[in-house]
Amino acid sequence: xxSPPAAALLEVDGVSKTFNARRGGHSRRIEVAAxxxxxxxxxxxxxxxxxxxxxxxxxxxxxIILGLEAPSAGKVQFDGQAIAGMxxxxxxxxxxxxxxxxxxxxxxxxxxMTVREILEEPFRVHDLYDRQTTPARVAELLDVVGLPRSALxxxxxxxxxxxxxxxxxxxxxTLDPDLLVADEPTASLDVSIQAQILNLMLDIQRQRQMxxxxxxxxxxxxxxxxxxxxxxxxxxxxxxxxxxxVYRSPKxxxxxxxxxxxxxxxxxxxxxxxxxxxxxxxxxxxxxxxGCPFHPRCWLAEEQCRTTRPxxxxxxxxxxxxxxHLAK
Amino acid sequence: MxxxxxxxxxxxEVEDLHTVIGGKDSRLMPxxxxxxxxxxxxxxxxxxxxxxxxxxxxxxxxRLLPKAGRIVDGRISVKGRVISDLSERDxxxxxxxEIAYMPQDPMSGLNPALxxxxxxxxxxxxxxxxxxxxxxxxxxxxxxxxxxxDPSRTMRSYPHQLSGGMRQRVLLAMCLIGxxxxxxxxxxxxxxxxxxxxxxxxxxxxxxxESQLGMVLITHDLGVVARxxxxxxxxxxxxxxxxxxxxxxxxxxxxxxxxxxxxxxxxxxxxxxxxLFALDGAAPQLDNLPAGCAxxxxxxxxEAACLQTVPELAPAPGGGLSAxxxxxxxxxxxxxxxxxxxxxx
Numbered sequence: 001x002x003s004p005p006a007a008a009l010l011e012v013d014g015v016s017k018t019f020n021a022r023r024g025g026h027s028r029r030i031e032v033a034a035x036x037x038x039x040x041x042x043x044x045x046x047x048x049x050x051x052x053x054x055x056x057x058x059x060x061x062x063x064i065i066l067g068l069e070a071p072s073a074g075k076v077q078f079d080g081q082a083i084a085g086m087x088x089x090x091x092x093x094x095x096x097x098x099x100x101x102x103x104x105x106x107x108x109x110x111x112x113m114t115v116r117e118i119l120e121e122p123f124r125v126h127d128l129y130d131r132q133t134t135p136a137r138v139a140e141l142l143d144v145v146g147l148p149r150s151a152l153x154x155x156x157x158x159x160x161x162x163x164x165x166x167x168x169x170x171x172x173x174t175l176d177p178d179l180l181v182a183d184e185p186t187a188s189l190d191v192s193i194q195a196q197i198l199n200l201m202l203d204i205q206r207q208r209q210m211x212x213x214x215x216x217x218x219x220x221x222x223x224x225x226x227x228x229x230x231x232x233x234x235x236x237x238x239x240x241x242x243x244x245x246v247y248r249s250p251k252x253x254x255x256x257x258x259x260x261x262x263x264x265x266x267x268x269x270x271x272x273x274x275x276x277x278x279x280x281x282x283x284x285x286x287x288x289x290x291g292c293p294f295h296p297r298c299w300l301a302e303e304q305c306r307t308t309r310p311x312x313x314x315x316x317x318x319x320x321x322x323x324x325h326l327a328k
Numbered sequence: 329m330x331x332x333x334x335x336x337x338x339x340x341e342v343e344d345l346h347t348v349i350g351g352k353d354s355r356l357m358p359x360x361x362x363x364x365x366x367x368x369x370x371x372x373x374x375x376x377x378x379x380x381x382x383x384x385x386x387x388x389x390x391r392l393l394p395k396a397g398r399i400v401d402g403r404i405s406v407k408g409r410v411i412s413d414l415s416e417r418d419x420x421x422x423x424x425x426e427i428a429y430m431p432q433d434p435m436s437g438l439n440p441a442l443x444x445x446x447x448x449x450x451x452x453x454x455x456x457x458x459x460x461x462x463x464x465x466x467x468x469x470x471x472x473x474x475x476x477x478d479p480s481r482t483m484r485s486y487p488h489q490l491s492g493g494m495r496q497r498v499l500l501a502m503c504l505i506g507x508x509x510x511x512x513x514x515x516x517x518x519x520x521x522x523x524x525x526x527x528x529x530x531x532x533x534x535x536x537x538e539s540q541l542g543m544v545l546i547t548h549d550l551g552v553v554a555r556x557x558x559x560x561x562x563x564x565x566x567x568x569x570x571x572x573x574x575x576x577x578x579x580x581x582x583x584x585x586x587x588x589x590x591x592x593x594x595x596x597x598x599x600x601x602x603x604l605f606a607l608d609g610a611a612p613q614l615d616n617l618p619a620g621c622a623x624x625x626x627x628x629x630x631e632a633a634c635l636q637t638v639p640e641l642a643p644a645p646g647g648g649l650s651a652x653x654x655x656x657x658x659x660x661x662x663x664x665x666x667x668x669x670x671x672x673x
Contacts, residue, residue: 053522190611195592202601202603243600263555266579268578268579278523281524
């Protein structure tokens with residue numbers, strides 16, 4: 001037996017998640033396959049991006065990694081320890097090491113707490129509050145995220161959306177996490193603010209050598225921020241690899257379509273650009289098509305795509321994996 | 329008569345529009361001296377970030393302002409007829425007939441308790457344009473045109489039974505059924521997925537060129553603007569800061585804010601993993617505008633005069649109009665687009 005490769009900080013192994021739901025007011029229960037056999041590794045100090053549309057399962061994956069949701073199958077290991085079956089105490093310990101930034105900062109912040117209370121809360125929850133050191137740590141965090149010290153006495157409503165997201169980021173850093181899960185961290189922000197927040201996240205990730213999972217619908221944002229990325233469709237990773245390779249030379253038709261769909265902010269280039277147009281909308285996880293879930297929208301689909309589900313296999317650059325029968 | 333006018337003049341003229349929110353002494357002016365025209369077949373994009381006044385401009389034109397809002401100055405004409413001083417009753421003969429508004433969120437634009445058929449035919453029935461049967465035939469026809477796969481069946485569906493993209497299409501059908509000359513689409517692609525967004529844009533573009541609609545597209549997405557707009561207005565803190573053809577505004581933007589916006593989404597000319605260009609700070613609150621040019625605290629070119637004078641929208645050396653003292657003097661550096669940088673010119 002050969003020795004297994006060194007464990008990554010985070011290992012997601014064959015994770016699936018099925019929800020039971022009721023649809024359309026009928027009492028008939030249906031199964032929604034939100035996530036299907038997903039593998040993911042994040043090394044120490046690495047940023048991995050997940051890109052996908054509504055219903056792709058990208059947020060469910062994030063929630064399972066954070067332990068907010070239990071997988072129906074498969075396992076998640078953090079620093080060599082399986083999250084399933086952990087005691088409450090262990091889970092609490094784990095929470096110190098993984099933090100999350102969600103899309104809407106306003107929803108993530110208690111409007112009745114001051115920024116000081118918000119930033120001190122994690123210390124209190126984990127019995128780490130120290131009258132000498134905590135206030136200094138909190139002040140330092142404000143510097144890190146670029147907010148003035150005067151912010152401490154104010155409540156979230158006094159701040160703009162971008163500033164609120166800075167508060168959320170500061171809070172996520174209070175206990176020096178090893179992994180930050182950022183689920184659409186800039187989707188609710190204006191474009192001029194998006195660049196500020198992305199720059200801040202790049203800085204923090206570098207300086208702290210933190211690992212990051214960035215979940216986004218925006219392929220350009222994911223490519224800019226992450227060394228490796230996965231493209232999700234209908235609960236599966238359909239393409240993964242180094243971001244540069246996936247972006248420059250996508251092998252899955254869905255990735256190609258996604259890339260093509262994002263308009264370029266230049267009318268001349270927009271007119272000249274060859275575009276691939278896909279029909280239909282993202283697959284509904286409650287009614288997944290047979291075979292390849294993308295086949296009803298795919299312009300290349302053949303008979304085998306309608307019947308046989310493609311598995312991820314190496315195509316293209318080193319480390320690039322693609323779940324498509326036809327990819328070359 | 330009106331038909332001939334439409335062919336010669338603009339279908340929509342907005343002149344020096346000022347809209348105030350709040351009581352008598354309110355100084356909250358989300359629309360501050362906005363002027364533009366829309367011709368048949370033209371797409372005018374109003375670009376700006378949240379709070380810039382782009383939606384308030386649209387709601388002023390539609391006369392659908394919230395209760396606290398009112399137009400205090402300016403003139404709005406549709407096909408040469410002034411509508412800004414029409415009574416609430418008279419405006420109803422224009423709204424939905426001459427000029428239709430497609431709101432941002434398809435769920436708030438549709439009534440969840442009524443069928444698609446009811447809602448799409450309603451504008452015709454309200455304005456007594458033909459019988460119910462004719463209206464229904466029209467609606468089925470139009471639903472097919474906007475890309476609804478099974479129109480007759482969808483007529484009997486309720487909004488919640490449809491996907492986001494389909495709701496957007498129903499909303500569009502609702503706007504078009506009265507055969508308006510002007511369509512105002514407010515962030516038509518924000519609530520839908522990227523691949524659906526592309527379909528909606530293509531649909532808007534094809535319907536528009538087919539029926540020679542005058543379209544006002546309100547959006548924060550510069551990519552969408554680049555794809556379909558002919559004319560662009562960039563708004564900041566209630567004012568138009570740049571106004572020009574789409575080609576000019578993207579190729580040679582003449583306001584520092586426009587440049588900043590373009591740079592902050594320009595991922596292609598930045599090495600991945602390195603800093604993006606980011607404008608400092610955030611847009612000002614309308615009740616706390618900086619003196620002089622509202623953009624000056626975030627502007628890298630700001631000089632002493634910018635802190636005192638509110639710049640007028642004036643012809644700029646690069647073509648188009650710009651509300652910038654530095655640009656008016658011809659002192660903005662030449663704009664190097666991402667393409668120039670890549671090709672090394």
